[in-house]
Amino acid sequence: MEQRKQPKRKKQDKFTKSAKGQDCTVNYPGCMFQDGTTRFAHLRDNTTGYGTKEQNIHGAYACQHCENIYSGLKSIGLPAMAIELHFLLAIIKTQKIMIKQGILEL
Ligand SMILES: [Zn+2]
Numbered sequence: 001m002e003q004r005k006q007p008k009r010k011k012q013d014k015f016t017k018s019a020k021g022q023d024c025t026v027n028y029p030g031c032m033f034q035d036g037t038t039r040f041a042h043l044r045d046n047t048t049g050y051g052t053k054e055q056n057i058h059g060a061y062a063c064q065h066c067e068n069i070y071s072g073l074k075s076i077g078l079p080a081m082a083i084e085l086h087f088l089l090a091i092i093k094t095q096k097i098m099i100k101q102g103i104l105e106l
Helices: 064-070 080-100
Strands: 039-042 059-062
Touching: 039 064, 059 064, 059 080, 064 080
Parallel strands: none
Antiparallel strands: 039 059
8 A cells, every 4th residue: 555645744833832822813704712722723835735834934823613714624605715815814913922922033
């Protein structure tokens, strides 16, 4: 049986670890907001292929509900462009939190 190539995982760092205990910043309709499932969700990189993730500052704090919508596992009937725009705004919100907490320095 042929081995499937696993996507390369980036190591956890201060940016991805900072998602623990945070509120979701993505907030698609139905967002669980503070349900304890929030983790760091990377921006999808559509330029370099499946399994490739953006840098660890290019992501958002996302609850399981919102991550499932962003990754396409769940649909709530929003157009793809709205899903993408919502996520990009969440990255900005996430980076503002990181800056405020001194995790991301300018
Ligand atoms: Zn959410």
